Amino acid sequence: MLENLWLIPAIPFAGFFILAVLGRRLPRVAAAWIGTGSIGLSALLAILVGIRYLSAPPEGYAFRQTLWQWIEVAGFSPSISFYLDSLSLVFILIITVVGFFIHLYSIEFMEADEGLKRFFAYMNLFVGAMLTLVLADSLVLMYLGWEGVGLGSYLLIGFWYQEPANGYAARKAFVMTRVGDTAMALGLFLLFTSFGTLDISTITAAAPQQWRPGDQLAVWAALLLLGGALGKSAQLPLQTWLPDAMAGPTPVSALIHAATMVTAGVYLIARMHAVFELAPSVMALVAIIGAATLLLAGFSALTQSDIKRVLAYSTISQIGYMFLALGLGAWSAAVFHFFTHAFFKALLFLGAGAVILAMHHEHDMFKMGGLWKKMPVTFWTFLAGSGALAALPLITAGFYSKDQILWYAWAGERGNSWLWAAGMLGALITAAYTARMVILTFFGDMKQEPDKRPGVLIKIPLIVLAVLSIIGGFVEMPHNMAAVHLFSDWLGTALPAIHVEESLQASEFLLQLAAAATVFAGLFIGYWFYLRRPELAASAHRSFAGLHRFWFQGWGFDWLYERLFIRPFTWLAAVNRADVTDYIYTALAKGNESLYHIFSRTQTGQLRWYAFGIGVGALIIITLIAMS
């Protein structure tokens, strides 16, 4: 079964090619089902591979499949191989299964869109690239997948390209992530010069031998890789593209900008953990960036009125938690949060999409309200997802994963009370903005009648994901509650476990109580300000209008970047309109052309001249030999 691994990314790519080549001739329904079916098939294979992997683990808990070796010359042997271990298995399962349900949902969501075939072609391309990214055995192939998902994201954000703003958002996302990618490419060069290979397992095995902890090169390598991760995962300071990326169709936001692509940075750091562990200062930086991002994005989420932007900031904030966990060395906790987040955040986006569709593409939550009776399935599933996002204790998946991160922030070997406090404050804000979102959308007075009820293709994904958002966390319980640690055991074969300060063990229950209390406090704030006393929210809004605007605009990063980078750059571009560097290349081209004209005059067609050429050659030879 494991030999079929290559099919998992190959099938979505095949779907893309079929849709791209035959798209015009296919009926719309067929195109939609080809696009969805390819991901479904891939998901089925991923599940079968997963079962096979778990029931009979391969040697060393890793399976490598070499598909193609190009050449082997002078120690240079580029090949394309896939690498399956528990880490990549978690990712392919999430990508294909969640991806499948999002595709299913899209059939109905995009029903009336004239770009339906293009949509499914892009989506398949994206899924194929994402699977390549997580299965890649070498950093080169991973980079290929990395850029592939960037391309897919660009195409899908700008999917409705007739609207110039969407094209701008797509370009913004592409350029911002490219900033990170450039750092990452430099990191790859650095790793290659240090290890002579970009094979991931070779590097992770050799790094601890070659570098001592804190080694200058290790720090640089980790920093540069982190740059790539920050761009892709929309973390400080490269986070500004994600809220704008909501310009794409809602299923795109669910798949790419919530569940999968934006977690690629988490994957990269987890995959290269051996390098990061050798750079403790960078680890600390990762944790600080994670903590800062989760707070910043949380405050911004509190002020948004567009339901998708709330979810976008919430995504940035939740990935902040994952980065915090990564920085703490709590590798499996980060991946666990990715796992539960993929379910509930995809669910929330899909639910929001269903609402938006019913409200004539209205995004503003203040123009919604009272929908819970009219759209019961959407409401109850959305509520499940919101519970998970707010980390409602015991009954939701989000609680288990977030609690783990908070616990390690407190008790982990790299943890400290500041990081823990940031996480706790973040949890409070998360609960508050979640409550605000649910209340504004589903409670209160109905401002507009929903005219379109979601059909079965929208309901199925919502229900499935809602169930997963509830039960997905039960695979891993806090130590003091139940001895269930399937997830960390499973990942333990690929990622090292975190050490916990023994002396702090006793405080775990207290911390859980505190976390639970925080969540309820946050929910209560939301309830109080937006349902019980809405006038309080309005007056708070008035008295802190400046702060509100500051948070609403994402802490002014766009404003800052506009002045710091964009304007100087466009100014420079305008000044350099007749590109100075171009002169060099024009001169080169002209020089070559005149050389051509000079040389071609030697081609006279005259025999005596040609014979003279031989004579000149003979002269050179004899002169040089005589001189030697």
Added chain:
Amino acid sequence: MSSEDFRSLLPLLILAAASILLLVVIAVRRDHRLVYYLTVAALAAALAASLIPVEYSPRTASPLLVIDGFSLFYSALLNAAGLIVVVLSYTYLRPLREQMEEYYVLILLAVLGSVILAASRHFASFFLGLELLSVSLYTLVGYMVRSRDRSMEAGLKYLILAAAAAAFLLFGMALVFYEAGQLGFSGIGKYLAEAEALSLLIITGFGLIIIGIGFKLALAPFHMWAADVYEGAPAPVSALVATVSKGGVVAVLLRFYSEVDGYQFPVLALLFSIFAAASMLGGNLLALLQDNVKRILGYSSIAHLGYLIVAFLSGGAMAAGAATFYLVAYFITILVAFGVVAHLSSGEQEAEKLEDYRSLFWRRPGTAVVFTAALLSLAGIPLTAGFIGKFYIAAAGAQEGLWVLLFILAASSVIGLYYYLRIIMAMFASAKDPAQRIAPLFSGVGLLLVILTVALVWLGVFPQAMLDMINEWVAG
């Protein structure tokens, strides 16, 4: 001569016997098709015979010839190239009113001469093979006397210049013999190893031999005939000049150099470096704005042999392998290119002007795609044979630290890309008048071109099998 000697010489014997047999057949009855089939059979048999006797090798079949993995590999390569040229020639020649039967005899003799060069271990067989090859080529280049006026001119130019170069070569051999008293390569090598002080004369002899070789390979400054001959000769003969005539000479150069250990003379390495650099730059620059596709391919062959000399100069463990792989890649590529030219030529008029290729894609998409693949391979774009060849050269050169030459190789490749892309852009330019799309004619040549193109991409994607084979046969 033992029966095993006999069997090991089988490729040479088949070619020689077939040429005589063909003369007899022609004397009895002129039949283009029959002669064609006999030639194909002879070359196929010689190709097969090159692959069989590997178990008897290495074998010194006579003082003049050695049959080993190296010569057998080259023999197979040269016979295969000859076979392809013959298939291209048949459809090319059919509409012409020439006496075409003897043409095939000449091709057989040219291939024979080249195979002799590949097996040569002695000045006598070196010169014999070279002259057998050259004399056949003079006639072949000037073969289309009745249909094309430039053919004769090209043939004459080639004859006179080649004779001059051969004179230098012979004089060089004489000088070496005068000093060393030996004509066999290994004997000369032994003399050089044992001699206490070397006189300038023997090195001058080597230098003059380089002139003969440089002329055949069209290295600058001995290159000036190339474009005129490529342009004037019938397209299949240009393909023959580009492949068979170069392959044998490269083989004898590699063997001669390794037997006498020519790498011990820095001045010779310097000379080769100068000629390689001049060829890479000169060839690519001369092709830059050229409008005649056959001349472009001629100039490009100058540059490509320059690249090959870089591999040869690296002299390390990888030299022979890199040079041979490059030659294989170049053979396939240039055969496709000239195959397309021959395929598009009709009777009196050759498709040689860039104009003839404008919007070819919209008229004959298959042909245009095949030609594009060949041009990309010539330019050394990844996933084609040409890229792997160039990469291998760069790897071999880098191991020996030939940085200046590698820099020139890279820079001139960029220049080269320009004129390859010019042809490609012309082919894909949209047609001004909606010319009717010609229904693709299914022909033997078309099929052959497709097979060669597949091989070209195959070698670019899965080169390892060929690399292993070369390492085992040639370098081993």
